[in-house]
Amino acid sequence: MLIYDCEVFKGFFHVAFMNADGKVATVEMRNDDKLDVAKLARLMRSDTLLGFNNHSYDNIMIAAALENRSCAELKALSDLIIMSNLPSWRIAQDKGIQTPKGWDTIDIIEVIPGQASLKIYGARIGERKLQDLPYPHNATLTDDQMDDVAEYCVNDLRVTKALADKIAPQLALRVDMGAQYGVDLRSKSDAQIAETVLKSEIEALSGKTLRPPKMGDGAKVRYRDPKIVSFDNPEITAIFKRICAHHFTLSGSGSVQMPDWLSQTKIKIGAAAYQMGIGGLHSTENGQGVKAGTGHALFELDVASYYPSIILQQGLEPANMAGHFLPVYQSIVTRRLEAKRSGDKVTADTLKIVVNGSFGKLGSKWSNLYAPDLMIQTTITGQLCLLMLIERLDGIGAAVVSANTDGVVIFAPKSMGDAIEQVAFDWQIDTSYELERTDYRALYSRDVNNYIAVKPDGSTKAKGVFAPAGLSKNPDFPIVAEAVAAHVSGQADFRDVINDCADITKFVSVRKVTGGATWQGESLGKAVRFYYSNAVDQNECIRYAKTSNKVPRSDGAQPIMDLPIAFPDDVEKERYVGMAMKVLKGIGYA
Numbered sequence: 001m002l003i004y005d006c007e008v009f010k011g012f013f014h015v016a017f018m019n020a021d022g023k024v025a026t027v028e029m030r031n032d033d034k035l036d037v038a039k040l041a042r043l044m045r046s047d048t049l050l051g052f053n054n055h056s057y058d059n060i061m062i063a064a065a066l067e068n069r070s071c072a073e074l075k076a077l078s079d080l081i082i083m084s085n086l087p088s089w090r091i092a093q094d095k096g097i098q099t100p101k102g103w104d105t106i107d108i109i110e111v112i113p114g115q116a117s118l119k120i121y122g123a124r125i126g127e128r129k130l131q132d133l134p135y136p137h138n139a140t141l142t143d144d145q146m147d148d149v150a151e152y153c154v155n156d157l158r159v160t161k162a163l164a165d166k167i168a169p170q171l172a173l174r175v176d177m178g179a180q181y182g183v184d185l186r187s188k189s190d191a192q193i194a195e196t197v198l199k200s201e202i203e204a205l206s207g208k209t210l211r212p213p214k215m216g217d218g219a220k221v222r223y224r225d226p227k228i229v230s231f232d233n234p235e236i237t238a239i240f241k242r243i244c245a246h247h248f249t250l251s252g253s254g255s256v257q258m259p260d261w262l263s264q265t266k267i268k269i270g271a272a273a274y275q276m277g278i279g280g281l282h283s284t285e286n287g288q289g290v291k292a293g294t295g296h297a298l299f300e301l302d303v304a305s306y307y308p309s310i311i312l313q314q315g316l317e318p319a320n321m322a323g324h325f326l327p328v329y330q331s332i333v334t335r336r337l338e339a340k341r342s343g344d345k346v347t348a349d350t351l352k353i354v355v356n357g358s359f360g361k362l363g364s365k366w367s368n369l370y371a372p373d374l375m376i377q378t379t380i381t382g383q384l385c386l387l388m389l390i391e392r393l394d395g396i397g398a399a400v401v402s403a404n405t406d407g408v409v410i411f412a413p414k415s416m417g418d419a420i421e422q423v424a425f426d427w428q429i430d431t432s433y434e435l436e437r438t439d440y441r442a443l444y445s446r447d448v449n450n451y452i453a454v455k456p457d458g459s460t461k462a463k464g465v466f467a468p469a470g471l472s473k474n475p476d477f478p479i480v481a482e483a484v485a486a487h488v489s490g491q492a493d494f495r496d497v498i499n500d501c502a503d504i505t506k507f508v509s510v511r512k513v514t515g516g517a518t519w520q521g522e523s524l525g526k527a528v529r530f531y532y533s534n535a536v537d538q539n540e541c542i543r544y545a546k547t548s549n550k551v552p553r554s555d556g557a558q559p560i561m562d563l564p565i566a567f568p569d570d571v572e573k574e575r576y577v578g579m580a581m582k583v584l585k586g587i588g589y590a
Contacts, residue, residue, distance in 0.1 A: 005153055006062060009135075016154060018158070029065070108163060119526065126475075129563075171186060189357075198354065205327075220247040220250070228385070230388065269390050270400070276380070289587060291442045295413060304434040333355055382405070395423075452466050452481075476510070494584070498576050504567055507531045507532070508529050510528070511552075517542050531557065532571070533571065
């Protein structure tokens with residue numbers, strides 16, 4: 001496999017390829033010198049090629065270059081792709097540019113979770129060098145500057161290769177799935193895979209070509225009574241009836257708009273309050289710490305495969321797939337469970353992507369699965385059923401201390417165990433959904449989406465700001481969350497965790513800075529990485545290049561765009577200790 005990338009300036013077109021050993025081959029055109037078209041064409045056909053956003057940009061640029069277009073023409077095309085609001089495939093079509101069918105290319109931009117730039121992703125995985133484009137995109141470069149851009153391109157290749165290595169299991173799974181379904185899935189997100197697989201199977205059954213259904217801006221959809229929901233509380237019953245009578249409006253993007261009367265309503269059950277939303281139910285606790293203790297139990301009841309279960313139980317299928325979607329979806333769910341039971345992990349993981357990924361496409365107006373009425377039927381039914389469970393638990397005196405999307409956390413005397421089990425059993429019978437239990441020793445929450453749960457063995461489950469940094473989350477001084485988790489679980493004192501750590505990546509924050517950032521007059525680029533230093537004046541900060549406004553939380557920060565080999569001796573660890581103390585107070589730890 002070769003990693004590839006291209007750079008385009010007014011008088012400079014450069015394409016670089018890197019193999020598994022890190023060796024680089026380049027093809028370039030400087031000031032309209034002749035491009036070695038034969039070499040470029042050979043490299044593009046020589047192996048499987050992998051890039052980042054290459055299907056939407058690099059492939060089109062290289063295809064245009066192979067047509068002997070000048071640097072000026074290539075730069076104009078590049079600007080059009082980057083700056084216009086048109087999809088790149090439409091631009092290529094309008095310009096008569098065809099990507100050769102013989103190219104075997106993979107684009108990992110959709111495979112990686114979230115939406116971020118290559119630099120931000122590199123920072124998230126701890127790449128040593130963060131480098132932005134060294135010159136403005138519209139600059140006329142000297143030969144030396146062209147050499148700088150070529151070296152910058154090599155660094156992008158290194159970052160892309162590191163990302164590809166990071167997601168190697170996901171890519172391998174996509175290769176297996178592609179072989180199974182006869183479709184190239186290597187460049188697709190989980191949701192795109194789900195749509196591709198379901199579309200393939202349903203079209204084979206129906207003999208029809210599926211098209212995304214059309215629903216205009218301002219169209220309305222209804223939520224219908226799922227026939228499994230009931231409440232004793234008359235106020236909640238009134239909310240339920242109002243939901244069933246409401247006409248939900250679609251925005252221009254095709255998403256369902258939550259009415260203010262519902263999103264702003266706090267549903268009170270016992271001592272807690274809950275809010276509904278298009279995405280899911282959530283409780284409203286803040287700064288809460290709960291310990292199980294000797295006479296009490298603290299545990300979570302999660303609904304297994306909640307949304308897929310609702311889809312099947314409610315018999316939900318998009319109108320353009322009526323009569324075919326449910327049999328196909330049910331067969332995939334059944335096959336996944338059978339594979340999971342038999343230990344066939346590849347098949348189980350493959351089908352899990354299809355089962356879970358398909359739900360997100362119900363709300364995408366460009367998808368063949370687009371069905372906003374079914375999306376709210378799924379999410380609102382899930383919320384109402386959880387509220388029903390919460391009401392029943394409160395009715396026997398069990399306290400629900402947190403609730404979010406597909407589960408509730410319960411704090412109750414151990415003597416109530418049998419009564420809680422009966423409530424859970426009855427709820428499962430009434431809804432047909434399955435509950436799974438996880439016990440905790442303690443739960444510390446900044447709010448419902450940001451918490452640390454301590455399990456009986458001392459291990460921790462962290463969400464939101466306390467979760468480890470990864471491909472879907474920027475590092476934000478991760479040593480603080482790590483120290484707090486170790487402290488509340490009893491594994492170590494938070495001060496010792498911070499003071500004993502010699503990994504600089506644990507002390508950095510990474511931020512996207514729109515328009516780029518500067519520090520002491522030096523340009524840092526649009527992806528900034530920094531740590532707190534005792535050698536920097538506390539009044540000094542990183543600033544937005546365009547406005548000179550302060551980048552948040554950058555007072556006393558030392559930029560660290562290149563990670564050093566040795567741990568810096570100016571890291572202000574006492575500041576991190578103070579941050580950890582503030583977090584402990586904010587999560588109800590005493």
